[in-house]
Structure formats: C-alpha cells, structure tokens
Amino acid sequence: MNELALAVPWLGKRNPQAARWLVIALAIGAPLIAMAFGRTWVRVLDFALLYILLALGLNLVVGFAGLLDLGYIAFYAVGAYTFAFLSSPHFDVHLPIWVVLPLAAGFAATAGIMLGFPVLRLRGDYLAIVTLGFGEIVRIFMNNLNYPVNITNGPQGINALDPIILFGWDLSRNIQVTEEVSINSLFLYYYFFLACVAGSIMFIQRLQISRVGRAWAAMRDDELAAKAIGINTRNMKLLAFSLGATFGGLSGALFGSFQGFVSPESFSLMESIAVLTMVVFGGMGNVAGAIVGALILSALPEILRHLAVPVQQALFGHVLLDPEVLRMLLLSLAMILMMLLRPAGLIPANAKYSHIRHLKSKGVAQ
Amino acid sequence: MEIFLQQLVNGLVVGSVYALVALGYTMVYGILGLINFAHGDLVMVGALTALQTMMFLMGVAPGMSPVAMLTLSLLVAIPVCMLLGFTMERLAYRRLRNAPRLAPLITAIGVSFLLQTLAMIIWGRNYHTFPQLISTTPVQPIEGVFVTPIQITIVIASAIIMAALILLVTKTKLGRAMRATAENHRVAALMGVDTNMIIALTFVIGAALAAIAGVMYASNYGIAHYGMGFMPGLKAFTAAVLGGIGNLGGAMLGGVVLGLVESFGAGYIEQMTFGFLNSSYQDIFAFIILGLVLIFKPTGLLGERVSDRA
Numbered sequence: 001m002n003e004l005a006l007a008v009p010w011l012g013k014r015n016p017q018a019a020r021w022l023v024i025a026l027a028i029g030a031p032l033i034a035m036a037f038g039r040t041w042v043r044v045l046d047f048a049l050l051y052i053l054l055a056l057g058l059n060l061v062v063g064f065a066g067l068l069d070l071g072y073i074a075f076y077a078v079g080a081y082t083f084a085f086l087s088s089p090h091f092d093v094h095l096p097i098w099v100v101l102p103l104a105a106g107f108a109a110t111a112g113i114m115l116g117f118p119v120l121r122l123r124g125d126y127l128a129i130v131t132l133g134f135g136e137i138v139r140i141f142m143n144n145l146n147y148p149v150n151i152t153n154g155p156q157g158i159n160a161l162d163p164i165i166l167f168g169w170d171l172s173r174n175i176q177v178t179e180e181v182s183i184n185s186l187f188l189y190y191y192f193f194l195a196c197v198a199g200s201i202m203f204i205q206r207l208q209i210s211r212v213g214r215a216w217a218a219m220r221d222d223e224l225a226a227k228a229i230g231i232n233t234r235n236m237k238l239l240a241f242s243l244g245a246t247f248g249g250l251s252g253a254l255f256g257s258f259q260g261f262v263s264p265e266s267f268s269l270m271e272s273i274a275v276l277t278m279v280v281f282g283g284m285g286n287v288a289g290a291i292v293g294a295l296i297l298s299a300l301p302e303i304l305r306h307l308a309v310p311v312q313q314a315l316f317g318h319v320l321l322d323p324e325v326l327r328m329l330l331l332s333l334a335m336i337l338m339m340l341l342r343p344a345g346l347i348p349a350n351a352k353y354s355h356i357r358h359l360k361s362k363g364v365a366q
Numbered sequence: 367m368e369i370f371l372q373q374l375v376n377g378l379v380v381g382s383v384y385a386l387v388a389l390g391y392t393m394v395y396g397i398l399g400l401i402n403f404a405h406g407d408l409v410m411v412g413a414l415t416a417l418q419t420m421m422f423l424m425g426v427a428p429g430m431s432p433v434a435m436l437t438l439s440l441l442v443a444i445p446v447c448m449l450l451g452f453t454m455e456r457l458a459y460r461r462l463r464n465a466p467r468l469a470p471l472i473t474a475i476g477v478s479f480l481l482q483t484l485a486m487i488i489w490g491r492n493y494h495t496f497p498q499l500i501s502t503t504p505v506q507p508i509e510g511v512f513v514t515p516i517q518i519t520i521v522i523a524s525a526i527i528m529a530a531l532i533l534l535v536t537k538t539k540l541g542r543a544m545r546a547t548a549e550n551h552r553v554a555a556l557m558g559v560d561t562n563m564i565i566a567l568t569f570v571i572g573a574a575l576a577a578i579a580g581v582m583y584a585s586n587y588g589i590a591h592y593g594m595g596f597m598p599g600l601k602a603f604t605a606a607v608l609g610g611i612g613n614l615g616g617a618m619l620g621g622v623v624l625g626l627v628e629s630f631g632a633g634y635i636e637q638m639t640f641g642f643l644n645s646s647y648q649d650i651f652a653f654i655i656l657g658l659v660l661i662f663k664p665t666g667l668l669g670e671r672v673s674d675r676a
Contacts, residue, residue, distance in 0.1 A: 068468055070475070118661050125401045125471050126660060129603060133653030136600075144646045269596075273475060280472055321487060328483040335476030339469045340461055 027198075031190045040302065042186040048298040049193035050255050055278040055294035056200050056287065057247025062276070063285035063349070064213060065240035066220030068128040070272055071115070071135025075245040077142060077267035078111050079104040079252025084158040084262045097164055101253055108249020109242040111138075116241035120234055135272055142264040157263025164192065164257050189258055196254065200247065204287055207243075216240060220285075270328070277331050281338055283345025292347055297334075301327045368510035373633040374626070379517045379586060381625020382524035386579035387602030388609070388617035389531060390572030396548045396612035397568050398463070403474035404454060405576060406599010407481040408447050410592060412577030413496065413584035414489050416443040420497050432499035436581075444577045450481075451573025455566050478596075485592040493591045496584040520582045527578065528618050531571075535614060544568060548612070597649065601628075604656040610666030619667060627651055 034041035054076060061069045082104040086095045095103075119130050146154030163172030171192060175183040207213050215236050218226040227233055256262045274297065282293025304323040312319050321329070338345065387409055394402045419439035423430055458477055462470040500519050504512035535541035546554040547564045555561045583598060584590040605624040609616025632648040659666060 062468075066468070068471060118657055121664070122660055125399075125467070126607075126664075128471055129401065129600070129607075130653075130657060130660060133600070133656055137650050137653055140647060140650055144644075147644070148642060270479075273479060276472070276475075284468075325483060325486055328479060328486075332476045332479035332483055336458055336473050336480065339465075339473040339476070340458065343465065343469055 027194060031187050035184075039184065039186065042184065042190065044299055044302045046186060046189050046193060046258065048295050049190065049197050050251050050258070051275070051278065051294040051298040052197050052291050053193075053200060053247055053251035053254070054275050055282070055290040056197075056204055057244045057251065058275050059279045059284065059287070059290040060204065060207075060247065061240050061244035062279055063283075063290070064208065064220065065216040065237065067237060067240060068125075068131075069241075069244070070128045070132035070269075070276065071138070072131070072244070072248055072275055073267045073269075073272040074115075074135040074138040075108040075111060075248030076252035076255065076271070077138055077262075077264075078108045078245075079249030079254075080256035080262045080266070081142065081152065081158075081252075082107050082249070083253040083256040084161055087162040087257070088158055089160050090153065090158045094162055097166065097257075101250065104253035105246045105249045108245040108252070111249075112242040112245025113238055115245075116238045120237055132269065132272075135267075135269060139264055139267055139269075142267065152264075155264060157261055157265070159261045161256050161260050161262065163260075164189070164254070166192070193254065193258075196250070201287060201291075208287070212236070212239060217285075273335075274331060277335050281334050281346060283347045283349055286345065286347055286349040289345045289347040289349070293345070297331070300330065304330075368508075369633055370630075371508060371511045373629045375511065375513055375517065377626035377629030378622065379520050379625070380629060381605075381622035382521050383579050383583050383586070383621075384598065384602045384605045384625050385618045385621025386524050386527065386575045386582070387598055388605040388621045389528070389614060390576050391603050392606040392609070392611055392614060392617040393544075393568050393572050395606065397544070397565055398459070398470075400459060400470050401474065401603065402454075402459075402569075402572075403471070403599075404477040404481055405572065406595040406597075406602065407478050407485075408450060408573050408576035408595065409580040409583060409598055410485060410590075410595030411450060411481060412443045412447045412580030413590045413594065414485060414494075414580075414592070415446045415577075416440060416581045417494055417496055417584065417590050418489075419443065420499070424497075436499045440578065440581055443581060444574050447573040447577035447580075448570045451569040451576075452566055455569040460562070460565075478599075482592055482596070489592055491592065493589050496588050496590045498585055498588050500585065502588075516585055520586060523578075524582070527575065531575070532614060534571075540564075540567070601652040604652045604659075607656060608659050608666055610668040613666070613668050616666055616668035623667075624652060624655060627655060 031042045031045055034045050054072070057075075058069065058072045061067050061072070083100055085091055086093050086100045086103065087097070088094075115131065115134050119127050122130060142152050143155055145152040152158070163170055165171070171188045172185050174185050175188070177183060215226065215231045218229070218231055219233050219236055223233060255266075259266075275294075278293035278297045279290050280293070281297060282291065283289025301323060304326050308321070308323055308326050309319055312321070387406065390405045390408070391402065394400060394405070416439040419442040420435055423435050423438060454477055458473050459470055462473055498516060500516040502514045502516055504514045506512060533541075535544060543554070543559045543564050544567070546557065546559055547561050551561050554564075579598075580595070584594070601624060602621065605620035606617045607620070608624055609618070609620025611617075628648060628651045631651040632645045635647060636644050
C-alpha cells in the first residue's frame with residue numbers, strides 16, 4: 001500500500017502511515033461529504049469508482065507494460081454487454097451476479113487475448129492504431145447486430161438490466177432503517193464498488209512488485225534487453241492485455257448493472273481517449289496516479305456543469321461553451337500540456353526501480 | 367457487370383482522396399517516425415474553411431462562376447491548413463522529438479481532439495451541406511454505370527497533384543534535402559541541410575494535400591461536419607501502411623487499393639455473407655486490411671522500412 005500514500009502530496013513523503021489512513025478515511029467518508037452537496041454528487045462518485053477501475057486496468061497495459069491501447073473501451077463494452085445478455089429481460093435470462101461477473105471478466109480477457117495475438121509483433125504507434133481499429137469494429141458490430149437476428153438491439157441498446165443482488169440483497173433498493181431514516185442505494189453501490197476498487201488496488205500493487213510486474217517494467221523500458229535476459233515477451237504482452245481487459249470487463253459489467261441500460265453510445269472512441277487521459281494525467285505506471293487522474297477527470301463534467309454554466313452566464317450573459325464541449329477541450333489540452341510540460345503526470349511514478357527498494361526493506365534483494 | 371464497373375469507379379474516386387491524405391501521413395512518418403494523428407483532422411479543417419469561404423463569396427458576389435469560387439476557396443483553405451500544420455509541429459511535436467516513444471503519439475491524439483473540439487466550437491455540431499460547385503449530373507459512359515463530372519475531376523486532380531509531388535521529391539533540391547533528412551537527421555544536418563526547416567516543410571506540404579483532399583471529399587459527398595476527418599484519416603493511415611509507410615508511391619498505391627477493396631466490399635458483402643452483414647459494415651474493411659497487412663507483411667506492398675522503427 002506504499003503508493004496509496006503518494007496520492008496525498010507533501011504528507012505522503014513525510015508520513016506515509018498518516019497519509020494512508022487519510023486516504024482510507026477519505027474514501028470511506030467521501031459519499032457522506034458528497035451527500036451534503038446533493039445526491040447527484042454521490043452518483044458522480046459511484047461513476048468515478050468505475051472509472052478508477054478502468055484507469056487501473058488501462059494503467060496495467062499502458063503504464064506497466066508500455067503498450068498503448070486506444071481501444072480499451074471495447075473491453076468495457078464486452079463486459080457491459082455480457083451482463084446485458086445474461087442478466088436482463090432482453091433474452092429473458094437472469095443469471096446471478098456471481099456467475100455473470102466472472103463471465104464478463106472472462107469474455108473481456110478472451111477478447112484481450114484475441115486482440116493481443118495479431119498485434120504481438122507491433123510496437124508503439126502501430127499498436128495504438130490497431131487497437132483503435134479493434135475498438136471501432138466492436139462498436140460497429142454493437143450498432144448493427146440487430147439485423148437479421150436481433151442480438152444487441154442496435155443503437156437503442158438494451159434496457160432494464162438487473163440490479164446487483166448480493167446474497168439476496170438488492171443494492172438498488174434503499175434500506176429503510178427507521179420510519180424517516182433510510183440509506184440511499186447510491187451509498188450501497190458506492191461501498192460495493194469501493195470494495196472492488198480496494199481489492200483491485202491490493203492485487204495490482206502485489207502484481208507490480210511480482211515477477212510479472214518486473215518483467216513488464218523491463219519490457220517497457222527496453223524490449224530487446226528484456227528478451228535478452230530471458231523474458232518471454234510474447235506471454236507477458238498477452239498477460240498484460242488480458243489482465244487489463246479483465247478489469248475493463250469487470251468495470252463494464254458493474255457499469256451496465258448500475259446504470260440499468262447499455263447502448264453503443266457509451267463506448268465511443270472518446271471514452272477510450274478519456275480513460276487514457278486519466279492515466280496520462282495522473283501519471284503512467286503509477287497506481288496512485290491512475291486513481292487521482294480518474295477521480296479528477298470523471299468528476300470534471302459534473303463540476304463543469306455546475307461551475308462553467310453560471311460563470312459564463314455571469315460573464316457573457318449566455319452560455320458560450322456547453323459543458324460537454326468544455327470537457328473535450330480540457331481533456332485534449334490536458335493531454336497535450338501534460339506531455340509537453342510534465343510527461344510523468346501529476347503524481348510521477350515513484351522511481352523506476354521503486355520495487356527494488358521495497359524488496360530490500362524486506363531483505364529479499366541485495 | 368454494371369455493379370462491378372460502378373464499384374470500380376466509386377473505389378477509384380474514394381481511393382484517390384485516401385491517397386492524397388495518406389501522402390501526408392507517410393511523409394511525416396518517413397521523416398520523424400511519428401504517426402501524426404491530427405492529420406485526418408486537417409482534412410476536416412480544409413473542408414470547413416473552404417465551406418466558410420464559399421458562403422462568404424456567395425454572399426458578396428452571388429454571380430461568381432463556380433470554378434472561380436472553388437479556386438478562391440481552395441486558396442483560403444490551403445494556407446489555413448498549412449499554417450495549422452506548421453503550428454502543430456512547432457508548438458507540440460518539435461519539443462518531443464527525443465521524448466520516449468509514447469509521448470509524441472499521445473500528444474498527437476490530444477492535438478486531433480483539440481482540433482475537433484475547436485471546429486465544433488466554430489462550426490457547431492450540425493452537418494453542413496457542402497455546395498457541389500462542379501456538376502453532379504451523372505454521365506453514362508457505359509449503360510448502367512454512372513460517373514459524375516466531380517468524380518472525374520477528383521481522380522484527374524489527385525493524379526496531377528501526386529505527379530507534382532513525386533517530381534518535387536525526386537527532382538528538386540528541396541526534395542533531396544527531404545530524402546536526406548528522412549534517411550538520417552544528424553548526417554543530413556552535417557551536410558548543411560536545415561533539418562528543422564525541412565521537417566516543418568514536410569508538415570506544411572502534407573497539410574496542403576490534406577486541405578485539397580478535404581475539399582474533394584466534402585464535394586463528393588456534399589456534406590461537411592466537425593468529425594468528418596476522423597474516418598478518412600484512419601483509412602488513409604491504413605492506406606499508408608498498406609503501401610509501405612515512408613514510401614510515397616506506396617501511399618498512392620495503398621490509397622487506391624484500399625478505396626477499391628472498400629467499395630467492392632460494401633457492394634458485395636451482402637452476397638458474400640448471405641445477407642447476414644450489410645453495407646453498414648463498410649468501415650470494418652479498412653481495419654481488417656490494416657490488421658492483415660501488419661501481421662503478414664508489416665513492410666507493406668512497396669515498403670523497405672521495418673515496422674519496428676518507432
């Protein structure tokens with residue numbers, strides 16, 4: 001949990017222990033604070049957690065393994081549509097979540113391997129374009145597979161997805177504690193998603209300092225050298241693709257169930273770029289960076305809606321740029337300026353060999 | 367047979383536009399090893415600037431002849447795109463020449479989306495009708511095959527432009543400097559080539575071609591909007607890879623081949639898949655070709671460069 005402390009600047013370096021507890025306290029208390037501003041903000045936090053899952057997964061591929069994936073949202077789509085097929089009135093199948101979630105993750109991982117095989121030999125820029133093409137193909141199929149057999153219901157998407165039900169406990173229903181006091185379902189989803197994110201963080205941090213994580217880092221820094229010291233770069237790349245896709249699929253399934261409907265519109269290239277910007281903005285190859293980037297940029301549209309519209313009305317008398325345009329503008333500027341001025345991101349990855357220091361402290365490495 | 371010939375004509379027209387755009391990709395890639403993601407959006411800027419100029423001219427001088435109007439709007443659109451290309455290189459890509467390989471690519475994606483957003487702010491989200499100044503009344507050279515004068519113009523104009531570009535690159539001093547820079551920056555600089563200037567010029571020439579291609583593309587379909595550059599951009603990149611990236615002749619060949627494959631594919635996909643897929647899947651052909659080329663022949667049809675270079 002070392003890197004979590006980095007999410008709090010200044011305090012993180014001086015007193016990691018305190019910083020860590022601060023982050024945990026903030027994560028648990030966040031929806032309560034958000035509730036003070038209105039229910040929409042709790043919803044924003046819920047979506048932010050899904051984006052964090054996505055950013056963590058993409059960070060695995062881009063940040064750890066150094067493979068630029070521009071079609072990442074396709075895995076999110078695979079997850080969401082798997083959930084929609086297996087747990088909605090569309091085919092009238094209602095499998096329990098414990099079956100659907102692993103299946104969604106599994107299908108996404110398979111899609112990741114399928115994408116991975118043909119592009120293994122490609123590097124950097126070619127890879128980016130091919131993955132982008134993959135994302136577009138998936139979207140084109142989602143849009144058009146309603147004819148001649150209706151599978152995806154085309155651009156309308158699939159409605160009335162089942163809510164998440166854990167051991168017979170429906171997360172989409174508010175809990176009535178007493179007559180007046182009730183716990184909103186948004187809170188239930190928040191804590192469930194938080195648990196997922198926390199689990200993923202623990203998994204990824206252990207992964208990063210594991211043999212696999214170090215192999216990825218070696219491959220990212222110099223593929224030839226990595227091959228020369230006996231790393232099987234083919235398997236490592238496939239592993240990166242499929243593990244990254246797993247997170248995408250998981251997040252997609254949760255998203256579908258939380259939102260209640262899926263349509264191809266949610267899985268456009270813009271979303272892939274948005275997730276990539278989160279990773280780049282926060283700091284590639286860094287768990288804390290991905291989290292902070294995802295938090296800031298996923299809350300951005302809502303903040304803009306509440307801030308930019310009144311400000312523009314006060315300044316010019318009418319709305320010049322609507323929040324959606326402003327969001328795109330800020331995202332693209334963020335990407336360019338981050339690369340030019342602070343390529344390591346908001347929270348630079350600790351050091352290239354931070355895991356060695358970690359191992360030393362445990363007496364594993366010399 | 368009529369369907370075959372008709373798709374051949376359509377494919378040639380779209381293919382020549384792809385070829386023009388692909389030249390911009392391939393020249394920049396040849397010199398910098400950078401995929402200029404924003405190149406496709408220059409196509410869009412070219413088309414929309416030309417549209418704006420035409421609107422202005424129609425308001426000021428309604429009696430102007432269509433050819434003069436088209437020429438004038440091109441004379442505005444081309445310098446605007448050239449300036450944009452120059453600015454892009456100067457402000458964003460030049461500082462990143464020695465950066466890790468992902469950095470310039472991510473910047474290019476950012477530039478692409480920045481251009482789209484700015485276009486959305488200036489021209490709105492709507493589709494605009496693009497005035498088709500050259501006649502669109504089809505002629506029938508063969509019974510059942512329709513060719514419009516605008517399509518003929520597109521094919522001939524792009525052939526002339528490409529021939530001119532080849533002459534520029536192979537016969538002039540500037541062309542020699544460009545080839546030298548593509549071969550090796552440092553050595554070219556030692557031989558007295560102002561490599562910074564050459565790289566900037568490459569962007570500028572590519573941008574000019576993109577502007578022309580944009581006007582052609584929009585005239586052919588009669589429609590322009592802020593996102594129109596994305597798909598042709600991607601397909602042109604595919605064309606460049608198909609022909610062998612870094613190779614001018616390859617980009618032209620790749621563009622035409624891709625245009626033909628796409629057009630035949632869209633025409634026959636319903637028969638090939640027994641009605642399961644229809645022409646709304648037209649866009650996947652480019653990606654499938656891209657995938658196949660990169661797997662089986664990463665150097666492309668005419669390329670000598672290795673795909674690993676990046």
